[in-house]
Amino acid sequence: MIETRFLIAVFEFVLLLFSLSFHECAHAWMASRLGDQTARLEGRITLNPMYHVDPVGTLLFPALIIFGPFIGLNFFSGFLIGWAKPTPVITRNFKKIVRDDNLTTLAGPVSNLILVLLAFCGLAILSVVIPNGRDIVQSSFIAALNPGMPLTMQPVALLLSLAILINLSLLFFNLLPIPPLDGSRVVRNLLPYNAVQVYDRIPIWVSYLLMIFVGGAIMGALLRPSLRLVFNALIHI
Numbered sequence: 001m002i003e004t005r006f007l008i009a010v011f012e013f014v015l016l017l018f019s020l021s022f023h024e025c026a027h028a029w030m031a032s033r034l035g036d037q038t039a040r041l042e043g044r045i046t047l048n049p050m051y052h053v054d055p056v057g058t059l060l061f062p063a064l065i066i067f068g069p070f071i072g073l074n075f076f077s078g079f080l081i082g083w084a085k086p087t088p089v090i091t092r093n094f095k096k097i098v099r100d101d102n103l104t105t106l107a108g109p110v111s112n113l114i115l116v117l118l119a120f121c122g123l124a125i126l127s128v129v130i131p132n133g134r135d136i137v138q139s140s141f142i143a144a145l146n147p148g149m150p151l152t153m154q155p156v157a158l159l160l161s162l163a164i165l166i167n168l169s170l171l172f173f174n175l176l177p178i179p180p181l182d183g184s185r186v187v188r189n190l191l192p193y194n195a196v197q198v199y200d201r202i203p204i205w206v207s208y209l210l211m212i213f214v215g216g217a218i219m220g221a222l223l224r225p226s227l228r229l230v231f232n233a234l235i236h237i
Helices: 002-033 055-071 097-129 133-145 155-174 182-190 193-200 204-235
Strands: none
Touching: 002 055, 002 097, 002 155, 097 133, 097 155, 097 182, 097 204, 133 155, 133 204, 155 204, 182 193
16 A cells, blocks of 8 residues: 555656646747747756756655655645746737737646646546556546555556646646736736736735635635546546
């Protein structure tokens, strides 16, 4: 049982590292397409995590969530989230500043949605091509959500299931309208000038409290039905 939980923990860490890199690469690619080459010149249009790693948000914080329970640390039990080094964007390089800034911002969450869809397609293929595939995929999906359950699982199906869980979490987390998350950037672009001045002065500690107490509740309200929808879709393949 411990070996299974540790395997899942390793899978989660690797997937999170890749998903965060894909997310930031999408920001950089979209900015470049729309006229701002800042991130491209810094080498950020790449999936190499070395260009995106934030020591706290990409390594320390996720490691505490994933591996903490093995050493008795459960302070961050719940959703697996993290963040990478922000992609540099100079909005004055855009032709249409507000529109292009929104498109660049939303490219990150959209990239996580793309990974969710690719992972789901992979599970759908496994359900059809491997013997007893539907039961194995469903069991692996349940195991990804409940690491302590003694279920039969297939490594590839488990990896794809964890990819869905992690990228849905990142999708909803980044869409929260809390600075400095992606959702806050879109909201900021919709506000009148005076409201923007107030919004920009929100202290970072207030943002952290909002992420923990408000963001967690919102994510739970969105993530649980989304995962249920994915599981129901797998049942009917």
